Amino acid sequence: MNFPDLAPALQKAAPELRGRLEANVRMADLCWFRTGGPAQALFTPADEDDLAYFLARLDPGIAVTTVGVGSNLLVRDGGIKGVVIRLGKGFHNLRVDGLRVEAGARILDVKLATTAAEANIAGLAFYRGIPGAVGGALRMNAGAYSAETKDVLVSCRGIDRSGTLHIFSNADMGFTYRHSGVPHDVIFTSALFEGRVGERAAIEAEMAEITRSRQESQPVNTRTGGSTFKNPPDHKAWQLIDAAGCRGLVVGDAQVSELHCNFLINRGAASAADIESLGEEVRRRVFETSGVRLEWEIERVGESTHAG
Incomplete structure (x- = not known):
């Protein structure tokens, strides 16, 4: 599905834009989970001044969502209404x-x-x-x-x-x-x-040790969003998840990592709904077994269902 094209109106309101303005851009291509619907409009500002110029002329009624490199982000399947801002080479x-x-x-x-x-x-x-x-x-x-x-x-x-x-x-x-x-x-x-x-x-030896530790304990080089839940006070999220029997749990094509169970993985064909549903099931089971309510660390944005 596609949203109505906002780009012409945005360009008209800010005719001196130097950055790139695109309509209905696939967010799945920009997020590490490789899931999610489109951005209604995607703006990549040329630099700080260009970003300020755009925002000063943007209709206050249009929603703005900022994304980075997509490592800690889940874009829902219905996509993101309004403008998505993604910083590029100018930053x-x-x-x-x-x-x-x-x-x-x-x-x-x-x-x-x-x-x-x-x-x-x-x-x-x-x-x-x-x-x-x-x-x-x-x-x-x-x-x-x-x-x-x-x-x-x-x-x-x-x-x-x-x-x-x-x-x-x-x-x-x-x-x-x-x-x-x-x-x-x-x-x-x-x-x-x-x-x-x-x-x-x-310092380089310290970084090498960090790299080794990550490779041994985390599912690097996979479709994941990093740590899924924040560590609650006096607890480790992964330990609570493991104790709740969630290691390896699957919903659709989304799975709790066998290697580190505070990571959710897209095994290849998972929808954003699969991943979010899996996360909510993990939260439910952890609360049921420990009384602790896990808080999402991954940012979830966009519409839960496709709009016609």
């Missing part, structure tokens, strides 16, 4: 200054870690274990291996729904576990991180 800047690294929101977390290591900057190696990009790391206070974004962020830039640029300090971010308190309509565009003096060989 791929990367610069080192002393112990600080400035990175555009589109920079992959692994690239951030590698760049820091090459500059003998310690403290950012944990990003080697996070499958996503800087923008998503800011939004969810991404972390792994006993470190989080809040530990290394100095400040970041973002543009709100009205097209206004904001600069946020670490304290402004309102970081908690896997969460940022910045209003959800803000689209992060870049960030400044600071590490500490390190030695390249030692």
Whole structure:
């Protein structure tokens, strides 16, 4: 199914756009689960100024959804109404200054870690274990291996729904576990991180160990969205899922990973509904066996059913 074409009206309202504006784009091609319906309109801004220009001229009644590299995202089968904004090459800047690294929101977390290591900057190696990009790391206070974004962020830039640029300090971010308190309509565009003096060989050894650990314990190189549920206080989500008998559980062509049961996998032909239904069944069984309500870590967006 396709939505009505929004692109002509959007282009008319913002005639000086420099970015790419497309109608009814397959989101399954842009998400690691490889599922989901289309985006009614997909805008890839040329740079920060282009993004601000577009948002300032966008009808307030049109919904905006921001996506990154699609690693922690489930797009429902009915697709996403309104405008989907996906940052591209214009947000791929990367610069080192002393112990600080400035990175555009589109920079992959692994690239951030590698760049820091090459500059003998310690403290950012944990990003080697996070499958996503800087923008998503800011939004969810991404972390792994006993470190989080809040530990290394100095400040970041973002543009709100009205097209206004904001600069946020670490304290402004309102970081908690896997969460940022910045209003959800803000689209992060870049960030400044600071590490500490390190030695390249030692940092690279740390990253190699992270890589080894991930490969042994997580279903990498599969159609998955990363960790599905947040760890509840005083619990590990995977342990609760395992204790509830959900390891290997299947709904349609979606499966709870046998290797790490806080990961859901598209075995090849799963719909978004299969994956979400499987996740909800896991939540139900965990609550039934432990009394703990798991909270989704994967962001789910779009319409649950196709609209005619």
